[in-house]
Amino acid sequence: MKTIEVKKPSGYFTQIGPAHPALKEPVMFNLDVEGERIIKADFAPGMSHRGIEWMGLRRNCIQVIYLAERICGICGITHSISFVRAVEQIAQIQVPVRAHYIRSIVGELERIHSHLLWAGVAAHELGFDSAFYLAWRVRENVMDLVEYLTGNRVHYAMIQIGGVRRDITREQFPRIEESMKFFDNAYDQLARVFLDDTTVQMRCRDCGVLTYEEARQLCPVGPTARASGIKKDVRVDHPYAGYADLDIEYMTPDRLTGEVRGDVYDRIVVRLLEVKQSIALVRQLLEQMPDGPLLAIPKPAVLLAKLKGAAGEAVGRHEAPRGEVMHYVRLEAGKDEPVSWKVKASSYSNYLSWIPMMEGEQIADIPIIAASIDPCISCTDRVALVQDGNRRVLTKAELHRLSVEKTRRIQASLSAR
Amino acid sequence: MSVNEILLAAGGALIMAFFSMVGGLWFAGIDRVLAARMQARIGPPVRQPFLDIAKLMIKQNVVPANAIPWLFNGAPVVALASAVTILLYIPMAGIPGLPILQGHGDLVLIMYLLILPALAMVAGGLAAGSPYATIGAQREMVTMIAYELPLAATIIAFAWKFASLGIEHPFSLATVAAQPVWTLVGPVGFMGLLLLLVTMLLVVPGELGRIPFDAPEAETEIAGGLLVEYSGRNLALFTLSLAVKTIVVTSLIVGLFFPWNLTDILAVACCATTAAMINLAFFILKLLVVMFFSVTLVRISVARFRINQVVDVYWKILGVLALLGMFLVMADALF
Numbered sequence: 001m002k003t004i005e006v007k008k009p010s011g012y013f014t015q016i017g018p019a020h021p022a023l024k025e026p027v028m029f030n031l032d033v034e035g036e037r038i039i040k041a042d043f044a045p046g047m048s049h050r051g052i053e054w055m056g057l058r059r060n061c062i063q064v065i066y067l068a069e070r071i072c073g074i075c076g077i078t079h080s081i082s083f084v085r086a087v088e089q090i091a092q093i094q095v096p097v098r099a100h101y102i103r104s105i106v107g108e109l110e111r112i113h114s115h116l117l118w119a120g121v122a123a124h125e126l127g128f129d130s131a132f133y134l135a136w137r138v139r140e141n142v143m144d145l146v147e148y149l150t151g152n153r154v155h156y157a158m159i160q161i162g163g164v165r166r167d168i169t170r171e172q173f174p175r176i177e178e179s180m181k182f183f184d185n186a187y188d189q190l191a192r193v194f195l196d197d198t199t200v201q202m203r204c205r206d207c208g209v210l211t212y213e214e215a216r217q218l219c220p221v222g223p224t225a226r227a228s229g230i231k232k233d234v235r236v237d238h239p240y241a242g243y244a245d246l247d248i249e250y251m252t253p254d255r256l257t258g259e260v261r262g263d264v265y266d267r268i269v270v271r272l273l274e275v276k277q278s279i280a281l282v283r284q285l286l287e288q289m290p291d292g293p294l295l296a297i298p299k300p301a302v303l304l305a306k307l308k309g310a311a312g313e314a315v316g317r318h319e320a321p322r323g324e325v326m327h328y329v330r331l332e333a334g335k336d337e338p339v340s341w342k343v344k345a346s347s348y349s350n351y352l353s354w355i356p357m358m359e360g361e362q363i364a365d366i367p368i369i370a371a372s373i374d375p376c377i378s379c380t381d382r383v384a385l386v387q388d389g390n391r392r393v394l395t396k397a398e399l400h401r402l403s404v405e406k407t408r409r410i411q412a413s414l415s416a417r
Numbered sequence: 418m419s420v421n422e423i424l425l426a427a428g429g430a431l432i433m434a435f436f437s438m439v440g441g442l443w444f445a446g447i448d449r450v451l452a453a454r455m456q457a458r459i460g461p462p463v464r465q466p467f468l469d470i471a472k473l474m475i476k477q478n479v480v481p482a483n484a485i486p487w488l489f490n491g492a493p494v495v496a497l498a499s500a501v502t503i504l505l506y507i508p509m510a511g512i513p514g515l516p517i518l519q520g521h522g523d524l525v526l527i528m529y530l531l532i533l534p535a536l537a538m539v540a541g542g543l544a545a546g547s548p549y550a551t552i553g554a555q556r557e558m559v560t561m562i563a564y565e566l567p568l569a570a571t572i573i574a575f576a577w578k579f580a581s582l583g584i585e586h587p588f589s590l591a592t593v594a595a596q597p598v599w600t601l602v603g604p605v606g607f608m609g610l611l612l613l614l615v616t617m618l619l620v621v622p623g624e625l626g627r628i629p630f631d632a633p634e635a636e637t638e639i640a641g642g643l644l645v646e647y648s649g650r651n652l653a654l655f656t657l658s659l660a661v662k663t664i665v666v667t668s669l670i671v672g673l674f675f676p677w678n679l680t681d682i683l684a685v686a687c688c689a690t691t692a693a694m695i696n697l698a699f700f701i702l703k704l705l706v707v708m709f710f711s712v713t714l715v716r717i718s719v720a721r722f723r724i725n726q727v728v729d730v731y732w733k734i735l736g737v738l739a740l741l742g743m744f745l746v747m748a749d750a751l752f
Contacts (some may be wrong), residue, residue, distance in 0.1 A: 020639050125637045130718065131720075198719075199629060203720050363638060
């Protein structure tokens with residue numbers, strides 16, 4: 001095992017985190033600074049691993065849906081949709097079209113609320129509290145709408161394997177349209193506050209730049225990638241749920257500003273454009289929503305029995321507000337619980353973009369750059385090894401050795417049975 | 418000074434200290450409520466800053482292990498004492514006996530005294546032994562250097578105007594207060610004075626470390642910067658010194674630009690005590706208006722600047738504005 005050595009730099013070494021007002025969740029930034037300028041940046045995640053995957057391996061697939069919802073406190077539908085998509089593939093369950101549409105509607109409402117939440121956090125990081133209050137006040141409207149449709153503000157409990165648990169009826173459409181009208185107006189107001197304000201431009205323009213080439217190398221996802229001009233969106237590239245029927249395109253900043261700079265400002269632009277896009281998508285979905293059943297297999301007992309017979313592995317994907325989420329699931333016949341469940345939250349792909357974004361910028365830019373990828377740190381976190389006060393990183397060879405050892409252990413226990 | 422005068426001044430200083438602290442905290446409460454209302458919030462009760470001070474006073478006063486204790490504990494006292502001291506030189510509403518140290522100092526002294534509370538904070542921050550406090554202290558020093566140019570330009574413009582008219586003691590605040598400067602200039606000079614007023618209103622948030630010039634404290638960046646290690650009584654003293662400083666800088670602007678008294682405007686003749694009361698109320702109202710435009714309104718409508726942007730704004734924008742204002746005031750005499 002290799003201990004991470006903290007090299008004595010030419011300037012000063014300073015740390016931000018794991019508990020710091022700039023960070024809403026625990027992560028640590030190790031910085032070499034010269035005056036206010038950041039020479040070299042690095043980060044150390046692994047401060048809040050919760051072992052959710054381990055818990056999932058001890059529950060049946062329907063129970064895991066609710067556990068998956070609780071991976072993230074913001075994306076209530078993101079993880080459950082990815083998980084059920086994987087399970088549906090394994091068990092070959094055909095989801096009814098109406099259920100696909102309802103999944104997309106809730107997904108888009110979630111995107112609106114997540115982006116507005118982010119806008120508020122970003123404004124607070126910049127010290128612009130009026131914009132923070134404005135964004136969160138606007139967000140309350142979508143929270144109310146989601147509560148009206150699903151019964152919950154955050155964890156919606158809408159998703160079931162093979163469909164959705166609640167209908168969105170024609171009587172509810174006027175209430176949705178009322179909110180969409182509200183967001184049309186709110187978008188104009190937010191765009192004025194966030195995009196036209198001189199101080200916001202001073203802080204965000206050409207700050208935290210991730211160039212197109214860097215983005216190609218580091219493979220970020222979601223708005224982080226799109227703000228650097230990379231056309232990448234699961235909803236467009238590999239349509240699922242109701243998205244194949246919709247008029248939907250990649251939201252890159254040049255649609256509004258005519259250029260791609262890949263800075264923090266562009267990431268604000270992309271998210272605001274996506275709020276607008278989501279409003280349009282919800283309207284399209286409501287217009288085109290067909291009639292039909294909500295669930296492929298309405299009875300949970302029947303569903304569980306079918307899942308118990310299913311075997312195989314699959315990957316379920318979803319374009320979360322922060323980018324692509326991926327769930328790998330493996331089921332074995334005769335077992336209620338998944339044999340393997342691996343969650344890749346979107347921030348996992350975006351973390352590395354922090355380094356080119358931060359280097360060369362100032363200490364003052366750390367909060368807004370850290371926030372600009374909209375990190376979901378607890379959703380992403382992996383195990384960190386700490387021994388005698390030293391953090392360790394496992395090398396590839398060690399990981400290989402450990403996995404070989406584990407395989408041997410499993411083989412031994414299987415042969416003993 | 419005779420012994421009597423010294424005792425009188427000392428007693429007066431204590432009374433001033435008390436009232437300026439109470440007034441400053443009351444102002445802070447009003448500022449918070451106004452800001453909240455403009456952000457569509459209800460906001461805290463006006464007495465909240467008093468409750469905060471009361472709470473801080475009974476809380477533990479932590480001195481970090483690697484701090485320099487005498488400097489760390491001394492800095493808040495110096496900050497508060499120096500803030501109160503400035504107030505002893507600033508005339509208030511033409512009330513007889515105020516300022517307590519009338520005739521002893523002028524605008525240049527006030528300019529230097531204004532640096533003292535900030536310097537005390539820098540010393541306290543550097544003595545705290547925390548990297549965030551050190552960054553905050555460096556930023557505070559840079560901010561001080563930055564806002565000094567527009568501040569100095571304004572004061573020079575005033576002194577030059579009074580000196581050019583052959584008025585005695587051009588640097589004295591009493592002179593400025595006795596003769597509102599707007600009445601001494603023509604249209605060009607009026608424009609210049611307007612520019613100087615705008616500059617001074619924007620120097621205030623820098624002096625008080627408020628958004629957008631709060632880089633030395635920047636909660637989301639360096640976790641409170643200078644004040645990160647301060648707690649309990651020491652933090653209460655710094656909060657009080659900030660409250661007093663609010664009164665000081667707003668009084669300075671009122672003294673320079675709006676020295677009118679209500680009794681003079683309305684030309685009412687009444688007994689001295691009533692007149693003083695009316696003038697004091699009017700003076701506090703003026704302070705509140707100045708605070709609203711220079712602190713509350715500014716801090717809710719912009720984002721925080723980076724430290725290099727603080728310097729850019731103060732030197733390249735406000736510095737140029739102040740110099741332009743100064744030249745206009747000077748040019749006015751030529752026409």
